[in-house]
Amino acid sequence: MAEAAKQAQEEGEETSSEAEALADILAWSVECPKWQRDALRRLCTKNALEEADYKELTALYKSGGEGAVPLAAVHIPDPQAATVAVTLRDIHDVEHVNALKAGERLSFDKAGLTVVYGDNGSGKSGYARILKKVCRARTPPKGDRILPNIYTAKPGTPKAVIDFVANDQNKSETWSGDNPADPLLSSVSVFDSRTANVHVDEVNDVAYTPFPMRVLERLAEACQEVKKRISADIAAVEQQTPEAVKQPRTHEGTATARLIEGLNGNTKEQDVRDLATLNDKEKARLETLKADLGNDPLKVARRIEGQRDKLAEAGRAFAKLEGAITDEEAERLSGLYADYQAARRAAIAAAGDLFADEPLPDAGSEVWRALWEAARDYSTQKAYPELTFPVTSDGSRCVLCQQELDAEAADRMTRFEKFVKDETRRKEELAQAAYDECLSGFAGADIAARDVAAAAAFVCDELDDGDLAAAVRRAFVSAKWRLRAILRYHAEDETAPLPPVAAWPGEAVAAHDTALSERISALRAEDESGERARLTAELHALSDREWLAAVQEDVIAEIGRRKKIATLKARAKDTATNKITTKSGEIAEQLVTNTLRAEFAREIDKLGVAGLAIELRKEKSSYGVPHFRVSLIRKPDAKVGEVLSEGEHRCVALAAFMAELATTESRSAIVFDDPVSSLDHMHREAVAKRLAAEGEHRQIIVLTHDIAFLFLLDQECREKGTHIAFRSVTRTDDHAGFVQPDPPARAQPIEKVIEGMQKQLDNQKILYERGDHDGWERAVDALQKRLRSTWERAVEEAVGPVLKRLSNKVETRGLAKLTALTIEDCAAMRKAYGRCSVLLHSSADALNSPLPKPDAVQQEITALKEWVEDIKARQAKIEYLQ
Numbered sequence: 001m002a003e004a005a006k007q008a009q010e011e012g013e014e015t016s017s018e019a020e021a022l023a024d025i026l027a028w029s030v031e032c033p034k035w036q037r038d039a040l041r042r043l044c045t046k047n048a049l050e051e052a053d054y055k056e057l058t059a060l061y062k063s064g065g066e067g068a069v070p071l072a073a074v075h076i077p078d079p080q081a082a083t084v085a086v087t088l089r090d091i092h093d094v095e096h097v098n099a100l101k102a103g104e105r106l107s108f109d110k111a112g113l114t115v116v117y118g119d120n121g122s123g124k125s126g127y128a129r130i131l132k133k134v135c136r137a138r139t140p141p142k143g144d145r146i147l148p149n150i151y152t153a154k155p156g157t158p159k160a161v162i163d164f165v166a167n168d169q170n171k172s173e174t175w176s177g178d179n180p181a182d183p184l185l186s187s188v189s190v191f192d193s194r195t196a197n198v199h200v201d202e203v204n205d206v207a208y209t210p211f212p213m214r215v216l217e218r219l220a221e222a223c224q225e226v227k228k229r230i231s232a233d234i235a236a237v238e239q240q241t242p243e244a245v246k247q248p249r250t251h252e253g254t255a256t257a258r259l260i261e262g263l264n265g266n267t268k269e270q271d272v273r274d275l276a277t278l279n280d281k282e283k284a285r286l287e288t289l290k291a292d293l294g295n296d297p298l299k300v301a302r303r304i305e306g307q308r309d310k311l312a313e314a315g316r317a318f319a320k321l322e323g324a325i326t327d328e329e330a331e332r333l334s335g336l337y338a339d340y341q342a343a344r345r346a347a348i349a350a351a352g353d354l355f356a357d358e359p360l361p362d363a364g365s366e367v368w369r370a371l372w373e374a375a376r377d378y379s380t381q382k383a384y385p386e387l388t389f390p391v392t393s394d395g396s397r398c399v400l401c402q403q404e405l406d407a408e409a410a411d412r413m414t415r416f417e418k419f420v421k422d423e424t425r426r427k428e429e430l431a432q433a434a435y436d437e438c439l440s441g442f443a444g445a446d447i448a449a450r451d452v453a454a455a456a457a458f459v460c461d462e463l464d465d466g467d468l469a470a471a472v473r474r475a476f477v478s479a480k481w482r483l484r485a486i487l488r489y490h491a492e493d494e495t496a497p498l499p500p501v502a503a504w505p506g507e508a509v510a511a512h513d514t515a516l517s518e519r520i521s522a523l524r525a526e527d528e529s530g531e532r533a534r535l536t537a538e539l540h541a542l543s544d545r546e547w548l549a550a551v552q553e554d555v556i557a558e559i560g561r562r563k564k565i566a567t568l569k570a571r572a573k574d575t576a577t578n579k580i581t582t583k584s585g586e587i588a589e590q591l592v593t594n595t596l597r598a599e600f601a602r603e604i605d606k607l608g609v610a611g612l613a614i615e616l617r618k619e620k621s622s623y624g625v626p627h628f629r630v631s632l633i634r635k636p637d638a639k640v641g642e643v644l645s646e647g648e649h650r651c652v653a654l655a656a657f658m659a660e661l662a663t664t665e666s667r668s669a670i671v672f673d674d675p676v677s678s679l680d681h682m683h684r685e686a687v688a689k690r691l692a693a694e695g696e697h698r699q700i701i702v703l704t705h706d707i708a709f710l711f712l713l714d715q716e717c718r719e720k721g722t723h724i725a726f727r728s729v730t731r732t733d734d735h736a737g738f739v740q741p742d743p744p745a746r747a748q749p750i751e752k753v754i755e756g757m758q759k760q761l762d763n764q765k766i767l768y769e770r771g772d773h774d775g776w777e778r779a780v781d782a783l784q785k786r787l788r789s790t791w792e793r794a795v796e797e798a799v800g801p802v803l804k805r806l807s808n809k810v811e812t813r814g815l816a817k818l819t820a821l822t823i824e825d826c827a828a829m830r831k832a833y834g835r836c837s838v839l840l841h842s843s844a845d846a847l848n849s850p851l852p853k854p855d856a857v858q859q860e861i862t863a864l865k866e867w868v869e870d871i872k873a874r875q876a877k878i879e880y881l882q
Contacts, residue, residue, distance in 0.1 A: 022076040033061075044071060054222070077135075078186045086185065094160045106737075115725070122730050137195070192674075196657060210587075210591045311463070323445070344428050392414055478500065522534070599662040616628050669700070672703070728743060757787070794829070795829065
């Protein structure tokens, strides 16, 4: 079969095996996104992607491929293994594979066909799954997973040892779970019609899609599915945008409006928080603007004018106080006080000399002078308004005691007045007046504590400036302390240090004054003026920031959503299928060559479906992946899926498989798992012929539960001279996979069946000898059934030269051999067959009939054996008719 491929290469046509194409895909995938490489691994190790796969692949797409397990050489057949001829020897030491019995060994003959027969549930499929796994067969169907025995208390990892021969060298591979087996085993080809490259597509056409192309096609489908899911995720994320961000309550042109309009994944969270944070001053300004622009502007302007006047009044009060407590004023007060004290001391000294002899003390003192001044006022205003004080003329009276003045009293009154009007006293009075005037100036400059508190409260509450209020209070209080110190210490200790005065917050006060003036000006301006527009813009900017403060967490969350959306959209190229399209086209050119098409036609002919004139035709593409259709040459537009029977469809799948092998140099074993399931006899025979022919060149392993197919394989191999060996797989109630080195009893030669009955009798007749009535009854019942079925087989053997068992052919050449049969042979057969029916119950109405003795059973086996041998001997003497 390799001659066609060789010829094609000589003609310049490049051919590629499935393993080489997969290796090409592996090398190509290195440049693919990580999630696609993970998808390729899954597609090469399982039949189809499931919902869980798509969820995981979508998550890998979102994460940029973090955690992806990419396609590797261990997941695909080794293309180099195709150059090595590999045959399988046996499978043994199986553990934890379905219900397969540990310790069993399934062996294979190194040449020709080894047919492994097993009924449903016998364990045959368990051995088949092991071979598919270690040989890296195409992705198995979902139901072909290798599971441990569910009835085992502690199921472990599936294990098995596979002995094989590679280029005449014996090798052994211990396989365990998902660990890859020796790459050489990947050269063994496995056919399973469920994973064949020929399949019925969704429009009922029979499509041919080589496995590597199917992998790429499904990768393209995965790209579309992930793209759809990502688009749905993006839409879902976009729907999470809150109304506050969709319909922001902002004013055009503000910083907040620009931030929201330009919101994206790169917007800094701190920028949002900074813009949304208003300090106390900004909050106060916002409230001011709200109050200003939210009421009657003229009325507000008058209120603000009152505030400006109050602020100016406070400034003037402090300026007055500050001007009064300067060092110069303090020194002037101290100087005036000193002058007054000096003049007073001089007056006191003068008064001491004048009043030294007076009868009463302290004449000339302050108290005395007050009394004297009161006496003068009384005299000039009431007693003697027309006369000069003191009135000392005869008959005059003292204005104090109202007694008539004698000469001594009159002299005393005159001396007292002279003293009061003396220069010393005048200087004292002048000094005191100057001191009192300066002292009253200090007192007049002072501001009441309640007025200080009121000024501070005004600044804090109405101007909303706590810092300025504190500074104003501090300036006033420190000035009052200095004033108090000046008043306290100027008369006691003029050298005592005076406390400093806190600076008046002039700049802050001026700023407020300016701001208030501007507000007044803006409020008194026209509505459309620039000043009013500036205030409105400021209000909008601050109110938008206040709004942003309330929704900033939503905005920050939206930044995360925008970033997520941007990341997903940025990776959109990761779902593009153009590279996959290009690669699939290359793979198609490598795999679906003219050589393959020619080999396919030959295989169709060999398998008996050539009457339909079938070919491979290139058709439409899916996601750019080329499709090939199994088409009728005479009517290419017909839907072949509606024309081909199930058997013909299976034959087409097998033809494609064999054609693919024909284009390679591989001489390794081929494993066929139930290749004829559901086929009719005609197609079974065609497949049997094909496998028998292939068995002449390489090791063929067939696993089947079809007894008719087993007979056909045996017949075709005998006719071609192809070596054939049989194995049987059976089960018990608890375990499966028991291996027998012979075909099932139904397929064994009749001589071997009779030999088996003889051994059964020899082994079980001891039950009779021991008196085990129940055991012997069961043994006779089993032997009776085997005798009846074997007599039926004996009749089939007798007519076999003309009609073979399970065959639809009549061999006319063997008709002469039937002449060996006589009426006596027929009668003997019927009598023996009848005796088998009553072997256990010789009388129908016997309630407890005795069991037959071993000798009676022996006689029946001997009669059967002699009848068969006699017929065969006589037929052997008769020649086939030509």
